[in-house]
Amino acid sequence: MDFAEQMLSRNKAWAHETARRDPALFGRMRQGQRPAILWIGCSDSRVPAEIVTGAAPGDLFVHRNVANLFLPHDDNSMSVLEYAVRVLEVSDIVVCGHYGCGGIRAALEGTTGGMPHVERRIVALRELVRREREVLAAIPSIEERANWLAELNAVEQARTLNQMPLVRDAVSRPRVHAWIFDIRSGLIRRLASSGDSSLGINAQRPAANDHRETTSVWTI
Ligand SMILES: [Zn+2]
Structure with missing residues (x-):
């Protein structure tokens, strides 16, 4: 079979x-359905939202794509957000990135091996790589660079979501979270959450020699 x-x-x-x-x-x-959570995750087969969080049918409203990107100019992203906030009235939005992400790695390595759709999809990631080139250059291995970028990307997407008028102006404003899933342990770690006092956006970058996963500090 x-x-x-x-x-x-x-x-x-x-x-x-x-x-x-x-x-x-x-x-x-x-x-x-009345899910409390909008989950935005990567399409990667190793990060199935319901399984890794022990959720049941009806618990999560899920949107997954390559490298867990939320793109405001994309009707796919926007329709999911619109429905989640306006109809389902979710209380929380989770952007969950993961270590070992192929989309992140492609953005870092500068090639998708001739895949035009993926290439267009990860333009925003390439921009992030350009913006953070100095921090990235100080991280010694490609795996660590990719993992750091996966964290930053999750935070960036959460920031974008947190600033969307749909979220900002919602009657009951959902909290926005950036999480990272560690494929080496199966554990999810919280990177940042929006809160009453942290809605202003400013990344607190780790120092060049302070990039390890345990010491990254992010704010949404
Ligand atoms: Zn991925």
């Missing part, structure tokens, strides 16, 4: 087991 077929039979088993454990679940799902 190929994997696609396996998925269908696993789905049957899942639906059966889920209905057994929580007989009211599918009835509730018929009534509609």
Whole structure:
């Protein structure tokens, strides 16, 4: 049986087991959705939002794309935000980047190997690489540079979200968070969250020799 077929039979088993454990679940799902969280993550297969956070169906409104980018000129990003804020009235927006991100790495290495759509998609990341070239140059290995940039990128996307009129002017303004998923441990670490006193945007860059993951300090 190929994997696609396996998925269908696993789905049957899942639906059966889920209905057994929580007989009211599918009835509730018929009534509609009321997720508290908008999750913006990378398409990377290793970072499935619900699995890594132990969430259930109905918990997360999810948008995933290459390198977890939120682009205000893109209807894909904007329609998700619009629906999440105006209809679902989510209380929190999470941008979750991850270490070992291929999109981040492509932006750093300067090539996507001839993929025009990815190339256009990561223009904003290339701009980030240009802006932060001095900090990046001081980080010794490509892996560490990519990991640092993955953190910064998550914060940047969270900042952009936090400044969107849809978010700023929402009746009940959602909190915005930047998180990073560590593919080496499966653990998520919080990088920054919007708060009443930290809505002004100014990155506190780590010193050139102080880039390790435990010491990066970010603000949204
Ligand atoms: Zn990724």
